[in-house]
Amino acid sequence: MAERCDWRAGAQVLGPDALRARVLRAYDRAGRGGDLALDSADCDLSVGMAFGPVEDGPRLITRTAGSTGTPRRVIRSHASWTASFAIMAERFGLSPDARYGVLGDLSHSLSFYALAEGLHLGTAVWLAGGAAPAAMARELAEAGVTVLYATPTQLRALELASDPDLRLPLVRLVLVGGGPFDGAATRAALRLFPLARTEGFYGTSETSFLTLVVPRHDGLTPAFPGVDLVLCRPDGSICAPNETGEVRVSGPYIARGYADGDGPVATGARRDGHGRVTLGEQGVRDADGKVRILGRGARMVTVADRNVFPAAVESWLLAQDGIGHAVVLPRPDALRGHRLEAAICWRGGDLGRLRRDLRGALGPEATPARLVALEDWPLLPSGKTDLARVRAALALP
Secondary structure: OOOOOOOOOOOEEEOOHHHHHHHHHHHHHHHOOOOEOOOHHHOOOOEEEEOOOOOOOOEEEEEOOOOOOOOOEEEEEOHHHHHHHHHHHHHHOOOOOOEEEEOOOOOEHHHHHHHHHHHHOOOEEEEOOOOOHHHHHHHHHHHOOOEEEEOHHHHHHHHHHOOOOOOOOOOOEEEEOOOOOOHHHHHHHHHHOOOOEEEEEEEEOOOEEEEEOOOOOOOOEOEOOOOEEEEEOOOOOEOOOOOEEEEEEEOOOOOOEEEOOOOOOOOOOEEOOOOOEEOOEEEEEOOOOOEEEEEEHHHOEEEOOEEEOHHHHHHHHHOOOOEEEEEEEEEEEOOOEEEEEEEEEEOOOOHHHHHHHHHHHHOOOOOOOEEEEOOOOOEOOOOOEOHHHHHHHOOOO
């Protein structure tokens, strides 16, 4: 497999003319020795905050999702992606006969990766552009997409907005990343793509893949091939089996760093004394080496002297019928330390009963003090939830 994200013979880009032209320009620049970046303003940037290997050769520039702030521009080598192209092609039997579907803004890492992988393997790639979810679902069917890359949020949005009778039997592989593959996303995939094999993966713009395969019922999964993944205590020592620690990784997929000027150096990815990179994700590993990633900083808060994980509350909410999106956030509370507040996208129902059921399942400390139903769920161009707008809807600082 070549070490450049080239455009193989026979590959095609389908979709809106403006997007197709943008992709053609980007690959033309890269073919003449420039950076491969889908926004020309991202070309020729210098690395500011470095955390990965410094290498010569062509560069690829993408962006983080920007879930909690302004997206950062990530600079990486082409080889850090082409290495995983080969693994994905072998694992899933991907061939030039496939037709990729790519959702979300192409500048962002997941969408850009899917585009680059499809073109590198010589497939046709259909781009959704800025289509609304209902139109996107219809266009997926019309385009004959067989392989779809999507975030859980995008799957939930497609399912909520589409005709209840819509099915896309041509889709045979759905690759889900960019967030926890929760109950609502699972239901959406099963309904919309009844004949598809659905796989989840976890990774970041800075590290690329960390894990791949649908987790078992206990959430444990092996690391992505080639990734050296360890869990560390705050002092840097390796955690014992079943002990929660910080996820640190090394391997061929690590980016070089952030573009100069993209945010303070105190935040984002960092490299420890052993050359491993971390963004602060927490995880736990069993005696067989399988890992369960809990999330960045594990998002743990203290409510009335009890440790509570908002992600666990979100997971419970998203397992309930009719709830398409959910975000649980803490609000400082002088008496209890914190209280939880939640926003959901729901087709209707009794919020009081929902809170009572949640309280019975997870306990009073994990039950949001306020539960708000939003009709229009705020999404970022990357296909993830716009947390800043959710915070504003809940009047959180």
